[in-house]
Amino acid sequence: MEGLHPDIQSIILGEDDIRKVIERLGREVSRDYVGKSPLIVAVLRGAFVFTADLMRAITVPCSVDFMAVSSYGDGVKSSGVVRIVKDLDTKIEGRHVLIAEDILDSGLTLSYLIDLLQARRPASVHVATFAVKDIEGKVPAIDPRYVGVHVPNEFIVGYGLDYAERYRNLPYIGILKPEVYK
Ligand code: IMP
Ligand code: MG
Numbered sequence: 635m636e637g638l639h640p641d642i643q644s645i646i647l648g649e650d651d652i653r654k655v656i657e658r659l660g661r662e663v664s665r666d667y668v669g670k671s672p673l674i675v676a677v678l679r680g681a682f683v684f685t686a687d688l689m690r691a692i693t694v695p696c697s698v699d700f701m702a703v704s705s706y707g708d709g710v711k712s713s714g715v716v717r718i719v720k721d722l723d724t725k726i727e728g729r730h731v732l733i734a735e736d737i738l739d740s741g742l743t744l745s746y747l748i749d750l751l752q753a754r755r756p757a758s759v760h761v762a763t764f765a766v767k768d769i770e771g772k773v774p775a776i777d778p779r780y781v782g783v784h785v786p787n788e789f790i791v792g793y794g795l796d797y798a799e800r801y802r803n804l805p806y807i808g809i810l811k812p813e814v815y816k
Pocket of ligand 2: 678679680681736
């Protein structure tokens with residue numbers, strides 16, 4: 635493996651850890667969706683890496699579509715305003731929708747998305763999130779069916795997660811040094 639990126643304080647999850655998490659999530663999803671052919675809705679941009687890995691670990695027939703929302707801008711705190719930047723191309727009425735998200739922080743982004751997708755009358759909507767940040771004051775109604783890992787309340791990057799669009803390409807998940815964003 636390459637050396638640690640100089641802006642990263644420490645690695646939370648290395649490539650091998652990530653692979654194991656993905657294998658487990660793939661098994662869980664495949665078991666629950668036998669005979670159902672889910673539509674995986676990747677929440678861009680952060681979830682694109684996770685979605686690509688998760689799909690390849692799913693053994694039931696499935697398809698994918700993409701939605702882009704923005705809640706953070708270029709900052710490290712949720713702005714509280716969720717904006718649709720790109721909508722789905724697929725009609726989801728009657729479909730089993732599985733939202734793939736990179737990280738659940740306040741839950742604001744997901745609660746907005748779930749409401750939006752529910753209004754289109756899918757057969758079901760569930761959430762697979764690679765990470766859940768352990769914080770106080772989450773939107774309580776969000777209960778992801780598939781959770782990869784719990785991470786501490788720090789700003790993390792890598793494996794699709796960015797700070798100001800950087801670090802998505804890191805193959806591991808690490809804590810960003812605070813001096814990078816302060
Ligand atoms: P929420 O709406 O507060 O749950 O925020 C969810 C979104 O914020 C995620 O989809 C991420 O794009 C972004 N986010 C939250 N925490 C982090 C982090 O630690 N690093 C990078 N992005 C994050
Ligand atoms: Mg994001």
